[in-house]
Structure formats: structure tokens, C-alpha cells
Amino acid sequence: MRYLPLSDGDRAEMLSAIGVESIDDLYADVPKSARREGLVNLPKAQGELAVERHMRALAERNTPAGRTAFFIGAGAYRHHVPASVDHLIQRSEFLTTYTPYQPEIAQGTLQALYEFQTQVVMLTGMEVANASMYDGSTACAEAALMAARVTKRKRIVFSGGIHPHYLETARTHCTPMGLDLVAAAPAIDGETAVCDLVDDDTAAVIVSSPNIFGTVSDLSAIAEKAHARGALLISVFTEAVAFGLIEPPGAYGADIVVGEGQSIGNALSFGGPYVGLFATREKFMRQMPGRLAGETVDADGKRGFVLTLSTREQHIRRDKATSNICTNSGLCSLAFTIHMTLLGAVGLKRLAELNHEAACALADALSSVKGVEILTPRFFSEFAVKLPKRAGDVVEALAARGVLGGVAFERLAPGAGMENVLLVCATETNTEEDVARYAQALREVLG
Amino acid sequence: MSKRYTKDHEWVRMEGDVAIVGISAYAAEQLGDVVYVELPGVNKEIARGADMAVVESAKAASDVYAPIAGSVVEVNEALNEMPQLVNEQAEKDGWFVKLRPTNNTDVLNLMSEAEYAEYVKGLG
Amino acid sequence: MTYETTSGNRGLLQAEPLIFEHGSIARTGVDLAAPKGASRLGALARKAPLPLPGLSEPEAVRHYVRLSQRNYAIDLGLFPLGSCTMKHNPRLNERAARMEGFSDLHPLQPISTTQGALALMHELSHWLLELTGLEAVALSPKAGAHGEFCGMLAIRAALAARGEINKRLRVLVPESAHGTNPATAVACGFIVDEVPATEQGRVDLVAFKAKLGDDVAAIMLTNPNTCGLFEPDVKEIADLIHAAGGYFYCDGANYNALVGRVRPGDLGVDAMHINLHKTFSTPHGGGGPGAGPVVFSKALAPFAPAPKIVTRDGAFELVERAGEGAVGRMCAFHGQMGMYVRALTYMLSHGSDGLRQVAEDAVLNANYLLARLKPHFNAPFGGGEGEHAPCMHEALLDDTRFKAQGVETIDFAKSLLDEGYHPMTTYFPLVVHGAMLIEPTETESKAELDRFADVMIALAKRALGNDSARMKTAPHLAPMRRLDETRAARQPKLRWKPTEAASIAAE
Structure with missing residues (x-):
């Protein structure tokens, strides 16, 4: 077996050095009845060529986004990622290392994390950020839990524009802790309306801008109302590129900003691995979940970086930890930070403008199709449209024409009474031909 | 009045009708470099033995329990900027909390300085 | 003796400032066409310019290569970090994960266009169930601790279905357990009760028995345990916890010692997370991403969360909502697909004989x-x-x-x-x-x-x-x-x- 260096000769020599007869002696504590001699329903070892062939055959049963006219967003975005990003994250020293617990031999990871944290702070307009979470949805759940710790309250209010998967994920994570989740019904432009649900027991208001329907909102009034009741404002995003063009939540007075970082540096990869971004105010720093890289000096007085404030974490605080998270999303945050460094302020702004422009062109093209209505009043790169028939059926019919035309909102939130609503998205990867092809296909399907 | 101690290494010293509470020099040494102290809010009512504060060193975090019941009248704000006071002057400027005792005689149930010294010796 | 250098470099080790110290907000490493139209965002547009510095591609490449040279890695040498299973990461796995059919696939594409991805998840599930001898699997947890959380939530859900969730709140955790176990139990709303270890580093069976009762929800046991020892009484522990009406959660962090040789299902385990980044070699990446699928016994299988893969008429379907009473969604979408690809590649390379x-x-x-x-x-x-x-x-x-x-x-x-x-x-x-x-x-x-x-x-x-x-x-x-x-x-x-x-x- 190509990955196992020991030879039978080595094994015999080592067993004898240990002073046992056979490998079975080392498994002496395992009950005999539980020792398996072989597993019949699984194949035997194979060489690289055979395994690669098998995996390629599976891959070829999928239709990659790039082979279609592709307009799906709703929490994961297709962007062009510079070739150097993937090259750099595949370097052995980044790919095959562990969480930087030995800072003297992990400054590469630690400095990159420190830079990542700073970039997230700048992007969101906040004051501190952690070294990443699993993804946007779990970051959102952790933000709700953190708000409950900070305010010592249990009621969490969600706007009607939250990604339904994020809301469900928050329910899974917060309910066992006794939190009371209140969610407004899905609404295209419902962020401000959430203020009516805030009361004096509310720990946090969770809004999203752009929201799942693409609507961009001014959050300052919501921040004001939340704060007047002693609640925190949590702002969630799924498309980080948006902040190249729109006002970031920090500028509106958000207390915690969380979101999905996939769209910068990371592939679609059928939903994961992605990278959760988590930023907050300095005064809440010690209530923040997840790992943190911080600056310090070594014994010679040279600047270096370490993981810090680790006493909040599970391996030390055990049953009093702020969260049970160990691993974060290190390599995905590295991809994010490298891509962000390549973009810089100039590149990110330009990228955001191109995405917005592509979406505007798409909206213009689709609104020219009979029976199609654009629902989203103000959008960055994605928006909702109302179709004259069930969106799920239209999606399938479009797919048969080589157009992946969006996500039926019903797939994310069945029973919400929005069966005819389709979520669409455009990015810099879409050409004018893609847009024309989509409009034409939609005309055919709606006939 | 001299200081009194608990088995969890808190000390109490009465100053008028207020009890000053901190952790012992022995405990501070065991913890290593203290980096942060989480203090309770003023006016908070704390039962005897309940969580009163959290003291964090670079590698560990420990709960500090109220040695007697009482309400918080003052917390040592200096610890926010200089947590090292807990290491340097554990039983003086490194105090944590001033409590108004619910019951003035509670403190008498704690160990005396000599008893505590003996107790610590027993911990090896 | 140490020599100071003028450059600050030391031989091959190059000094490298932060990007904020040598980048510029006017510089970029990407060439993007200028937009033709105007923004329609009006007052919602960003007011203050972003302070993010950029680097040209050659500068960026050097920056990160120089940083990388300050890291130790498995590819450089032995990485004997106990309980972390820092094994070689085969590069075939990386190649497979980057195949266009896997990497350029959106999680919400129509199911008809993602049959290969669902087939892969189905095949991975088959491997995990065969290897562990258990009944059902939840693939979506994002890491070991997240899998642990999922497994304990399933226990919570099972107790709720029995109407006992308000009665059974105590979770027994050996004192030698990793800190995630108590943290997870608390995150699931349970109360932790520590079980002492014997002088031989095993669970103290007498103390364990004394703690059993009708208020016990589960035991969380790492096996092999954190002292690197197999718990010889594991079957008795399983029988006792079951007889007391509780469940057996096994922390699978140390599964590498057992894979292909001992099936947790044969030991009486009800739920166990599997760190794909340990046993199945997906790279640790400097602290993630990981993946922590959970396998369940027959008793807990009905409470496993969605998504699930089912087959109908030779096609794969994705069940995106679990039934009433089951654990809710663990994350957006379907979990760590990129890690599934790598882990399955690893399994196929080894085969059942190689894993043993x-x-x-x-x-x-x-x-x-x-x-x-x-x-x-x-x-x-x-x-x-x-x-x-x-x-x-x-x-x-x-x-x-x-x-x-x-x-x-x-x-x-x-x-x-x-x-x-x-x-x-x-x-x-x-x-x-x-x-x-x-x-x-x-x-x-x-x-x-x-x-x-x-x-x-x-x-x-x-x-x-x-x-x-x-x-x-x-x-x-x-x-x-x-x-x-x-x-x-x-x-x-x-x-x-x-x-x-x-x-x-x-x-």
C-alpha cells in the first residue's frame, strides 16, 4: 500500500522490540467478539489510476456550473478566483499543518490569520474579528448565542429576509440552550419591519443586507431601535463582495456582523467547505467564540503572533466554554485573505461594480419577458422575480435548456406561500450571451 | 481584623461593615500570570459559594466563589488595566470585590490565617 | 553565535512585514474591466473608501510563500501531536476535490444536475456504515465538535420522543475526556457529571455504576481513550447505560486505532462522530476545514438530521428536511463536500484491507x-x-x-x-x-x-x-x-x- 512505509520485515522487527508475538497482542484489551477479520462489503485497495478513474466518473455525472449559463446565488457565489490563490493554499506548509499551537514554528499561519482578522474588520466596518468559523450559517447561530451571553436575555428576533437555512441552523444551535427564536415571515423588503418584534426581553435582532431576496437596506433605524431596548443588532450577509460597493453594517451601528466568506477565494464545492466571518465591537471581545490571533513579542523582543484569549475555549473552559468549536476553517480563511490581498480596495470595488452591473443587466433582460416581475426594490447582485408559474418547475425546464436560472424560494422555505418566487444572481463570470440565453430560454419556458 | 480564608483560596478582610474579597497569594502563584479578571456587576446579590468572578491566566480560567453571601458594593476596576496586580499583590491591591455581607458573622466560619497556612501545606 | 543581518533576512528565511505595511490601497493583483453602467444603489452605496491594501501578483505570491516558510508541516517531518492524527495527506485526494464536477458545483443546482455528487455522498455513507457497523449517518456536521453536538442532539431528540427530556439531564463524562465533551453536553442543554479514572487510566467502573440512574441521558466516552488506551469494559459500560435507559455516545477522535478492525457498532455505541480530517486524511490546513459525520445506531437513526440521500428508480434524491422530531439542520447546504471527496478517495485507495x-x-x-x-x-x-x-x-x-x-x-x-x-x-x-x-x-x-x-x-x-x-x-x-x-x-x-x-x- 503506497501510503504505508512499514514492510513486513519492519513489522516483525518492531513487534519483537516491543516484546510481543503478534499485532493481536496489542489489541488485547479489545473484546474478542468485537475483533473483525475483514469487512466483506467493501472493496480492496486500488492504485492511483483506478481510484482517479472512479472519482472522475462520479464527477462527470454532475453538470458543472461553468458548462451552463449560470445564475444561482442564494448563499453561495460563483466568482473567478485567481490561479495563484489555489497554488498558494496548496503549499505543504499551509495545507499540511495543524492549528498553530506552537507559535515559534507556525508564524506563517498566525500572521496570515492576523491579516485575515484585520481585513474582515475593515470589510465589515467593525472593531475586532475572529480567525473564522465553520461557515456563515453556524457563525450566525454563534452570534445569537453570544448576544444572549452579553445581554443575559433569551429572545432572538429574525427578520423575514434571513436565509431560511441560516434560520434553521440557528434554531438547531440555540433551542437546546433555552433561547426563544422569533422569526418574521419571509418578506422581500422586511428588514425594517422587524423593529415591531423587539421588546425589552430581546437579546438581539438579526437582519440581513443584502438579504436572501437580494434587498439592500439602511440599517441605522433598526440599530437605533434595537439599542433603545437594550438589544444587540446582528447583521448577516452571504455575499462578502457586496461590501466593495454598499455601506458595511459597522457603519450602521451593528454590534455583531457575521457572514459567509466563500465568495472570496473559495470554490462553490457543492456547499462546503466554506468560511464563516465573525466581527464585533472591542467591548464584546471576550464574549466572542472561536480562535483569535494576537500580536506579541518573543524572548528577543521581535514581533510575533500567537493564538490568544484561549481561556474562552472548550479545551480549557470545558463545560463553561463560550462555544464547543475546536477547528475553524483555516485553509478557507487563507484562500479568502490571499484573494482579498490580490484584490485590494481597488480590485474589490471594481469586482463589486461588475457584479452589480451584471445583475442590473440581467434584471433588465428578465423584466422584458412577459409575465416576469422583479420583486426586489434595491439590489446588489441578486434579486427575486415573480413568475407566472411554480418556480421549481421553471428551474427544471430551464436546466433542460442548459440554463441554471436560479433557486426556487420554495426549495429553501416550503410552505411559505411563495411558490412562484425565483431567486436569481449574476456575477462577473456571466457574459452578455449568458444573459441573452437566459432571457430567451425563459421566454420559451413561460411560452 | 485579620484575613479569613476558604478552601477554594479566597480571602476576606472586613473593613468596617464591608468585606474585601480576593484570591490568596498561593492561588495566584498556582494560576501563573493572570491576564484577565471578569468581575461581577455592582449591586449584584451573591449567595455564599456562588460564582463571583472568573480569573484567567494565559493557560487556565478559574471560577472564584463568594466566600460569604452579600451584595457587591464595589469592584476593583484597576484589574481591568493591570490584571498583574493579582500576581504582584494578591492579598492587597489585587483584591476583586467589596461585598456588603448579608450576615456579619458568616466570615467567622472561615479559616484563620494560621489554619489556611496549615491547609496549604497539606496540599503539597 | 548569532549574526545580525542588514536585510533582516536570515539565509533562506525572508523577513516579511504585514500586508498593511507594504501594500497600498491603490495597488491590485487582478485586472478587471471597468464597469460601463452606473450604480443603482443610491444612498446605500459605501461612503468611506475601503482601507484594504492590495499587492500585485508577484508581491502577493512572495508574501505568502515567505510566510509559509515559517510553518512546520507534515510534509516536512514527523508531527506526533497526540489525538490529532497528523498522517500523510495524499495528493490524489486534492486532485479529486478539484475536479470541475465537484468544485464548480453549486449546492442548490437542480438535483438532476448533481447526481454524481449525491452518488458520492451515498458511497461515502456506505463506507462509514460498513466500517462502523451502525445504521444511519449524518454527513453534514462541519467538524468533530460539530459532529459531537449533532450526536448529542440526536440523543436529546430521542429522549424528547420518549417524553423524558426534562427528566434525563445528566451526562456522564470521564474526567480524562477532551474539553469538547463537557462543552458539547452543556451546549445541548445537559448537565455534566464527571466519572473518575482508575489508576490504570480507565473509566472507574464502580464509580460509573454508582452514577447510573433514571436521570442519566448518556455517557460520552472516548475510545480508545485520551490516555491512548482501549477501555476493556466498554461492552459492559454500553450494556449498563442501555439498561439504565441512557445512550452511549462515543467520541471518535481516536478511531484511527480501530478502523477496519473493530466496529463501534459491535461495542454497543449509539452515536459516534468521525473526524474525516483525522482518520481519513483530509488536510488539517492550519486549523480546518474539518468534517465530522456522525453514525447512529438503530435506536437513534430516526433522529438523524437532513440532508439524507435516498435512491428512487435508480436516481439519487436529496432529502433536505428531516422528519418531525429529528435533529434540525446543522448548517446551510449539505456539509463539507470537498472533504467527502477527499475522504472517499482515501478510502478507495486503501480498501478495507488497507484501512485495517x-x-x-x-x-x-x-x-x-x-x-x-x-x-x-x-x-x-x-x-x-x-x-x-x-x-x-x-x-x-x-x-x-x-x-x-x-x-x-x-x-x-x-x-x-x-x-x-x-x-x-x-x-x-x-x-x-x-x-x-x-x-x-x-x-x-x-x-x-x-x-x-x-x-x-x-x-x-x-x-x-x-x-x-x-x-x-x-x-x-x-x-x-x-x-x-x-x-x-x-x-x-x-x-x-x-x-x-x-x-x-x-x-
């Missing part, structure tokens, strides 16, 4: 190191002099022999940095004072193990000799000297800020 060999070689390598090091270190559970009490896939030593010299575990760890090794896990498990937990994994050759053992033995001799002062100030040869963690925690600096002079200049 993985477990055996991992155990053999650890025992070999234990045998070589035992004459020089105290091995708390390694057996008396002249006998060998076997460990599983990791060997546990401690620093008691060096007390008189004042040399501690941390000094061994930092001295290993000078010798070009990543240290073992230190000061864990907590039940052993000054613990050193060594997990070599199966992908180390005998020659590599011998080299490492020679270094450890030389360090033990140094600690006992009159040259031990050098160990207290190590590392001397690593890219950095010992870092001041106290300072970092007392005055946290968690992000770069412009100096006052620079920010005035910028205006």
Missing part, C-alpha cells in the same frame, strides 16, 4: 515508540519495568523523572522545535501531570521513528545532565524564540491599526 493495515500500523508505531522511550521516561500506563502494557495508537509519557532538575514537559516540547520536530501534545490528558501524548500515525517509517526516539532519548539525558539550562530557554533555532503569551492576553492586539503618524499622512 492503517489501524494496525498506527498501533504498532505507537507501541514501538513507547517501548523505545519507556526506559528513559515515566510511562504512567506503560507497564512496569521489563513488561509492556500496550497502548493503542498513541503513547503517553510524563515529566516526573526530571522534577529534581526542574525540567518540564514544555521544555521538552520547545527543545524538539530546535531538533526540527513539531512537539507531541503536552499537558493533555489532564489526569496525568506533565503529560506528553505521542501519536506517530501509520505513515511514518521505522527509520523516522528511530530518529525521533533517538532525539527524545538524547533530550532525556540532557535534562538529567548539567546542560539542562539550554532546554529551559529553547527554542534557539526556530524562526522565533519563545513568544510572550501573557502579554498577548493582557493587552490583546487582534488587528493591525495604522500608527497615528501614518494615518495623518494618509489624510
Whole structure:
């Protein structure tokens, strides 16, 4: 077996050095009845060529986004990622290392994390950020839990524009802790309306801008109302590129900003691995979940970086930890930070403008199709449209024409009474031909 | 009045009708470099033995329990900027909390300085 | 002797400032066409310009390559970090994950266009169930701790279905457990009750029995445990917890010792998470991403969360909503697909026979190191002099022999940095004072193990000799000297800020 260096000769020599007869002696504590001699329903070892062939055959049963006219967003975005990003994250020293617990031999990871944290702070307009979470949805759940710790309250209010998967994920994570989740019904432009649900027991208001329907909102009034009741404002995003063009939540007075970082540096990869971004105010720093890289000096007085404030974490605080998270999303945050460094302020702004422009062109093209209505009043790169028939059926019919035309909102939130609503998205990867092809296909399907 | 101690290494010293509470020099040494102290809010009512504060060193975090019941009248704000006071002057400027005792005689149930010294010796 | 250099570089090691110190907000490493139209965002547009610095591509490539050279990695050498299973990461797995059909696939594409992805998830599930002898699997948890959370939520859901959730709140956790276990139990709304260990490093069966009762929800047991030992009473523990109406959660962190050889299902386990980034070699990436699928017994299978893969008429379907009473969604979309691809590639490469060999070689390598090091270190559970009490896939030593010299575990760890090794896990498990937990994994050759053992033995001799002062100030040869963690925690600096002079200049 190509990955196992020991030879039978080595094994015999080592067993004898240990002073046992056979490998079975080392498994002496395992009950005999539980020792398996072989597993019949699984194949035997194979060489690289055979395994690669098998995996390629599976891959070829999928239709990659790039082979279609592709307009799906709703929490994961297709962007062009510079070739150097993937090259750099595949370097052995980044790919095959562990969480930087030995800072003297992990400054590469630690400095990159420190830079990542700073970039997230700048992007969101906040004051501190952690070294990443699993993804946007779990970051959102952790933000709700953190708000409950900070305010010592249990009621969490969600706007009607939250990604339904994020809301469900928050329910899974917060309910066992006794939190009371209140969610407004899905609404295209419902962020401000959430203020009516805030009361004096509310720990946090969770809004999203752009929201799942693409609507961009001014959050300052919501921040004001939340704060007047002693609640925190949590702002969630799924498309980080948006902040190249729109006002970031920090500028509106958000207390915690969380979101999905996939769209910068990371592939679609059928939903994961992605990278959760988590930023907050300095005064809440010690209530923040997840790992943190911080600056310090070594014994010679040279600047270096370490993981810090680790006493909040599970391996030390055990049953009093702020969260049970160990691993974060290190390599995905590295991809994010490298891509962000390549973009810089100039590149990110330009990228955001191109995405917005592509979406505007798409909206213009689709609104020219009979029976199609654009629902989203103000959008960055994605928006909702109302179709004259069930969106799920239209999606399938479009797919048969080589157009992946969006996500039926019903797939994310069945029973919400929005069966005819389709979520669409455009990015810099879409050409004018893609847009024309989509409009034409939609005309055919709606006939 | 001299200081009194608990088995969890808190000390109490009465100053008028207020009890000053901190952790012992022995405990501070065991913890290593203290980096942060989480203090309770003023006016908070704390039962005897309940969580009163959290003291964090670079590698560990420990709960500090109220040695007697009482309400918080003052917390040592200096610890926010200089947590090292807990290491340097554990039983003086490194105090944590001033409590108004619910019951003035509670403190008498704690160990005396000599008893505590003996107790610590027993911990090896 | 140390020589100072003018450049700040030291031979191959290049000095590298932060991007904020040498980048510029006017520079970029991408070429994007200028937009043709105007923004329709009006007052919602960003007001202040972003302060993000950019670098050109050659500068960016150098920046990250230079940073990378300050990292230790498995590809550089033995990484004996106990309970972390730092094994070789095959590059075929990376190639497979980057196949267009997997990497350029949106999670919400129509199911008809993602049949290969669903087939892969189905095949991975089959492997996990066959290997563990259990009934159902939840693939979506994002990491080990997240899988643990999912497994304990399933137990919570099962208790709720029995109408006992308000009665059974106590979760038994051995005191040797990793900190995630108690943290997870609390995150699920349970109360933690610690079970002591025996002097042999195993669960104290008498104490365990005494804690059983109709208010017990589950036991969370790591097996092999954190001392690197198999719990010989595991079946009895399982029978007892079941008889008491509770469930058996097994922390699968140490599954590498058992894969292909022992099936947790045969031991009475009800739920176990599997760290794909440990046992199945997906890269650790400097702290994630991981993946923590959970396998369930028949009793817990109905409570597994969505998504699930089912087959109908030869096609795969994705069930995106679990039934009433089951655990809710663990995350957006369907979990760590990129990790599923890598793990399945690894499984197919090894086959069932190769995986069995993985477990055996991992155990053999650890025992070999234990045998070589035992004459020089105290091995708390390694057996008396002249006998060998076997460990599983990791060997546990401690620093008691060096007390008189004042040399501690941390000094061994930092001295290993000078010798070009990543240290073992230190000061864990907590039940052993000054613990050193060594997990070599199966992908180390005998020659590599011998080299490492020679270094450890030389360090033990140094600690006992009159040259031990050098160990207290190590590392001397690593890219950095010992870092001041106290300072970092007392005055946290968690992000770069412009100096006052620079920010005035910028205006």
C-alpha cells in the first residue's frame, strides 16, 4: 500500500522490540467478539489510476456550473478566483499543518490569520474579528448565542429576509440552550419591519443586507431601535463582495456582523467547505467564540503572533466554554485573505461594480419577458422575480435548456406561500450571451 | 481584623461593615500570570459559594466563589488595566470585590490565617 | 553565535512585514474591466473608501510563500501531536476535490444536475456504515465538535420522543475526556457529571455504576481513550447505560486505532462522530476545514438530521428536511463536500484491507515508540519495568523523572522545535501531570521513528545532565524564540491599526 512505509520485515522487527508475538497482542484489551477479520462489503485497495478513474466518473455525472449559463446565488457565489490563490493554499506548509499551537514554528499561519482578522474588520466596518468559523450559517447561530451571553436575555428576533437555512441552523444551535427564536415571515423588503418584534426581553435582532431576496437596506433605524431596548443588532450577509460597493453594517451601528466568506477565494464545492466571518465591537471581545490571533513579542523582543484569549475555549473552559468549536476553517480563511490581498480596495470595488452591473443587466433582460416581475426594490447582485408559474418547475425546464436560472424560494422555505418566487444572481463570470440565453430560454419556458 | 480564608483560596478582610474579597497569594502563584479578571456587576446579590468572578491566566480560567453571601458594593476596576496586580499583590491591591455581607458573622466560619497556612501545606 | 543581518533576512528565511505595511490601497493583483453602467444603489452605496491594501501578483505570491516558510508541516517531518492524527495527506485526494464536477458545483443546482455528487455522498455513507457497523449517518456536521453536538442532539431528540427530556439531564463524562465533551453536553442543554479514572487510566467502573440512574441521558466516552488506551469494559459500560435507559455516545477522535478492525457498532455505541480530517486524511490546513459525520445506531437513526440521500428508480434524491422530531439542520447546504471527496478517495485507495493495515500500523508505531522511550521516561500506563502494557495508537509519557532538575514537559516540547520536530501534545490528558501524548500515525517509517526516539532519548539525558539550562530557554533555532503569551492576553492586539503618524499622512 503506497501510503504505508512499514514492510513486513519492519513489522516483525518492531513487534519483537516491543516484546510481543503478534499485532493481536496489542489489541488485547479489545473484546474478542468485537475483533473483525475483514469487512466483506467493501472493496480492496486500488492504485492511483483506478481510484482517479472512479472519482472522475462520479464527477462527470454532475453538470458543472461553468458548462451552463449560470445564475444561482442564494448563499453561495460563483466568482473567478485567481490561479495563484489555489497554488498558494496548496503549499505543504499551509495545507499540511495543524492549528498553530506552537507559535515559534507556525508564524506563517498566525500572521496570515492576523491579516485575515484585520481585513474582515475593515470589510465589515467593525472593531475586532475572529480567525473564522465553520461557515456563515453556524457563525450566525454563534452570534445569537453570544448576544444572549452579553445581554443575559433569551429572545432572538429574525427578520423575514434571513436565509431560511441560516434560520434553521440557528434554531438547531440555540433551542437546546433555552433561547426563544422569533422569526418574521419571509418578506422581500422586511428588514425594517422587524423593529415591531423587539421588546425589552430581546437579546438581539438579526437582519440581513443584502438579504436572501437580494434587498439592500439602511440599517441605522433598526440599530437605533434595537439599542433603545437594550438589544444587540446582528447583521448577516452571504455575499462578502457586496461590501466593495454598499455601506458595511459597522457603519450602521451593528454590534455583531457575521457572514459567509466563500465568495472570496473559495470554490462553490457543492456547499462546503466554506468560511464563516465573525466581527464585533472591542467591548464584546471576550464574549466572542472561536480562535483569535494576537500580536506579541518573543524572548528577543521581535514581533510575533500567537493564538490568544484561549481561556474562552472548550479545551480549557470545558463545560463553561463560550462555544464547543475546536477547528475553524483555516485553509478557507487563507484562500479568502490571499484573494482579498490580490484584490485590494481597488480590485474589490471594481469586482463589486461588475457584479452589480451584471445583475442590473440581467434584471433588465428578465423584466422584458412577459409575465416576469422583479420583486426586489434595491439590489446588489441578486434579486427575486415573480413568475407566472411554480418556480421549481421553471428551474427544471430551464436546466433542460442548459440554463441554471436560479433557486426556487420554495426549495429553501416550503410552505411559505411563495411558490412562484425565483431567486436569481449574476456575477462577473456571466457574459452578455449568458444573459441573452437566459432571457430567451425563459421566454420559451413561460411560452 | 485579620484575613479569613476558604478552601477554594479566597480571602476576606472586613473593613468596617464591608468585606474585601480576593484570591490568596498561593492561588495566584498556582494560576501563573493572570491576564484577565471578569468581575461581577455592582449591586449584584451573591449567595455564599456562588460564582463571583472568573480569573484567567494565559493557560487556565478559574471560577472564584463568594466566600460569604452579600451584595457587591464595589469592584476593583484597576484589574481591568493591570490584571498583574493579582500576581504582584494578591492579598492587597489585587483584591476583586467589596461585598456588603448579608450576615456579619458568616466570615467567622472561615479559616484563620494560621489554619489556611496549615491547609496549604497539606496540599503539597 | 548569532549574526545580525542588514536585510533582516536570515539565509533562506525572508523577513516579511504585514500586508498593511507594504501594500497600498491603490495597488491590485487582478485586472478587471471597468464597469460601463452606473450604480443603482443610491444612498446605500459605501461612503468611506475601503482601507484594504492590495499587492500585485508577484508581491502577493512572495508574501505568502515567505510566510509559509515559517510553518512546520507534515510534509516536512514527523508531527506526533497526540489525538490529532497528523498522517500523510495524499495528493490524489486534492486532485479529486478539484475536479470541475465537484468544485464548480453549486449546492442548490437542480438535483438532476448533481447526481454524481449525491452518488458520492451515498458511497461515502456506505463506507462509514460498513466500517462502523451502525445504521444511519449524518454527513453534514462541519467538524468533530460539530459532529459531537449533532450526536448529542440526536440523543436529546430521542429522549424528547420518549417524553423524558426534562427528566434525563445528566451526562456522564470521564474526567480524562477532551474539553469538547463537557462543552458539547452543556451546549445541548445537559448537565455534566464527571466519572473518575482508575489508576490504570480507565473509566472507574464502580464509580460509573454508582452514577447510573433514571436521570442519566448518556455517557460520552472516548475510545480508545485520551490516555491512548482501549477501555476493556466498554461492552459492559454500553450494556449498563442501555439498561439504565441512557445512550452511549462515543467520541471518535481516536478511531484511527480501530478502523477496519473493530466496529463501534459491535461495542454497543449509539452515536459516534468521525473526524474525516483525522482518520481519513483530509488536510488539517492550519486549523480546518474539518468534517465530522456522525453514525447512529438503530435506536437513534430516526433522529438523524437532513440532508439524507435516498435512491428512487435508480436516481439519487436529496432529502433536505428531516422528519418531525429529528435533529434540525446543522448548517446551510449539505456539509463539507470537498472533504467527502477527499475522504472517499482515501478510502478507495486503501480498501478495507488497507484501512485495517492503517489501524494496525498506527498501533504498532505507537507501541514501538513507547517501548523505545519507556526506559528513559515515566510511562504512567506503560507497564512496569521489563513488561509492556500496550497502548493503542498513541503513547503517553510524563515529566516526573526530571522534577529534581526542574525540567518540564514544555521544555521538552520547545527543545524538539530546535531538533526540527513539531512537539507531541503536552499537558493533555489532564489526569496525568506533565503529560506528553505521542501519536506517530501509520505513515511514518521505522527509520523516522528511530530518529525521533533517538532525539527524545538524547533530550532525556540532557535534562538529567548539567546542560539542562539550554532546554529551559529553547527554542534557539526556530524562526522565533519563545513568544510572550501573557502579554498577548493582557493587552490583546487582534488587528493591525495604522500608527497615528501614518494615518495623518494618509489624510
